Amino acid sequence: xxxxxxxxxxxxxxxxxxxxxxxxxxxxxxxxxxxxxxxxxxxxxxxxxxxxxxxxxxxxxxxxxxxxxxxxxxxxxxxxxxxxxxxxxxxxxxxxxxxxxxxxxxxxxxxxxxxxxxxxxxxxxxxxxxxxxxxxxxxxxxxxxxxxxxxxxxxxxxxxxxxxxxxxxxxxxxxxxxxxxxxxxxxxxxxxxxxxxxxxxxxxxxxxxxxxxxxxxxxxxxxxxxxxxxxxxxxxxxxxxxxxxxxxxxxxxxxxxxxxxxxxxxxxxxxxxxxxxxxxxxxxxxxxxxxxxxxxxxxxxxxxxxxxxxxxxxxxxxxxxxxxxxxxxxxxxxxxxxxxxxxxxxxxxxxxxxxxxxxxxxxxxxxxxxxxxxxxxxxxxxxxxxxxxxxxxxxxxxxxxxxxxxxxxxxxxxxxxxxx
Ligand SMILES: *Cc1c(COP(=O)(O)O)cnc(C)c1O
Numbered sequence: 001x002x003x004x005x006x007x008x009x010x011x012x013x014x015x016x017x018x019x020x021x022x023x024x025x026x027x028x029x030x031x032x033x034x035x036x037x038x039x040x041x042x043x044x045x046x047x048x049x050x051x052x053x054x055x056x057x058x059x060x061x062x063x064x065x066x067x068x069x070x071x072x073x074x075x076x077x078x079x080x081x082x083x084x085x086x087x088x089x090x091x092x093x094x095x096x097x098x099x100x101x102x103x104x105x106x107x108x109x110x111x112x113x114x115x116x117x118x119x120x121x122x123x124x125x126x127x128x129x130x131x132x133x134x135x136x137x138x139x140x141x142x143x144x145x146x147x148x149x150x151x152x153x154x155x156x157x158x159x160x161x162x163x164x165x166x167x168x169x170x171x172x173x174x175x176x177x178x179x180x181x182x183x184x185x186x187x188x189x190x191x192x193x194x195x196x197x198x199x200x201x202x203x204x205x206x207x208x209x210x211x212x213x214x215x216x217x218x219x220x221x222x223x224x225x226x227x228x229x230x231x232x233x234x235x236x237x238x239x240x241x242x243x244x245x246x247x248x249x250x251x252x253x254x255x256x257x258x259x260x261x262x263x264x265x266x267x268x269x270x271x272x273x274x275x276x277x278x279x280x281x282x283x284x285x286x287x288x289x290x291x292x293x294x295x296x297x298x299x300x301x302x303x304x305x306x307x308x309x310x311x312x313x314x315x316x317x318x319x320x321x322x323x324x325x326x327x328x329x330x331x332x333x334x335x336x337x338x339x340x341x342x343x344x345x346x347x348x349x350x351x352x353x354x355x356x357x358x359x360x361x362x363x364x365x366x367x368x369x370x371x372x373x374x375x376x377x378x379x380x381x382x383x384x385x386x387x388x389x390x391x392x393x394x395x396x397x398x399x400x401x402x403x404x405x406x407x408x409x410x411x412x413x414x415x416x417x418x419x420x
């Protein structure tokens with residue numbers, strides 16, 4: 001399957017880049033934990049004529065005519081989101097995860113209000129009140145971290161900060177959190193200080209949908225998520241909430257923050273939610289977790305220092321200090337070897353954020369291709385040999401890994417990519 005024949009005719013230069021990207025995604029081992037492979041059906045929805053329509057407003061309440069098909073598409077996405085996650089209300093219009101979080105601020109807080117979130121270098125997200133983000137510049141960001149010994153969120157610290165600072169919003173969730181989030185404990189703290197609890201499940205939405213991570217829905221006032229990470233949908237986001245907050249959330253997204261929704265994305269979200277409701281997706285979610293656990297064990301066996309000592313979910317964070325290789329050096333060498341991941345800060349990192357001590361990896365994309373726990377020793381070997389090669393500057397070793405990776409990946413065609 002390839003949808004690029006028109007581009008090949010009109011813009012060969014761009015078409016060549018798209019084909020090169022298809023090859024890159026096909027023959028590398030993609031370990032970036034926020035990335036995945038969307039299905040051909042999801043990609044098709046995203047390239048559909050729905051993108052030609054303007055439809056500011058919500059189904060049945062639009063500012064433009066000609067919504068005969070757009071309204072049912074958005075209703076499909078909304079109803080599937082509500083049913084899959086057990087939510088009373090869903091807004092599927094946020095352009096991406098960051099605007100979804102900004103909409104939550106707009107709905108529940110005023111500039112200058114205090115917001116409590118996990119700090120970026122400890123594993124939180126920019127939009128949880130970090131200084132360089134609009135959320136940290138327009139709001140008073142107070143940040144919690146992890147326990148220095150356990151590497152796990154320190155709920156005593158969260159509670160102490162909440163009691164002292166009385167935040168309007170409390171965010172839980174993040175981008176480098178390898179352990180189960182205790183939504184019930186966060187809810188208890190939020191209730192004690194009368195704060196709005198926001199569970200940002202951008203990374204783990206697919207695991208929640210597939211029953212491989214506890215759901216925040218019974219506990220959080222608001223749940224935000226991207227749709228393109230473990231959920232395997234298009235680039236987009238959703239806000240799930242109880243009926244009592246439906247109006248303020250909807251008004252914050254439109255007209256508060258955005259104009260017309262991206263209807264082709266809405267359609268892609270509907271397709272992805274339908275896929276995520278199938279039994280095969282439950283199996284996928286559990287396989288993602290099993291693969292990450294197996295990979296973590298293999299890495300521990302090879303002397304790697306994992307933040308929190310392992311993982312409960314799809315994500316592994318490695319502190320490379322004991323291997324004497326900076327995160328960026330390791331990530332760049334592994335990229336040459338066809339093993340694609342990202343450098344990352346580790347908690348209490350003594351190095352600078354743009355040159356940190358760690359690498360972050362995860363199993364969502366490789367699991368979408370059908371790799372199982374049986375392949376994790378090979379994956380750990382490639383990482384280990386790549387890190388050793390990075391240490392020695394051994395380019396030949398990286399080339400050998402590249403060839404082995406290419407060979408394995410050829411046996412596991414990726415969803416959404418052309419097979420030839
Ligand atoms: C990815 C992510 C976001 C932001 O999503 P974008 O679509 O990149 O804007 C927000 N919060 C968390 C926890 C994330 O992991």
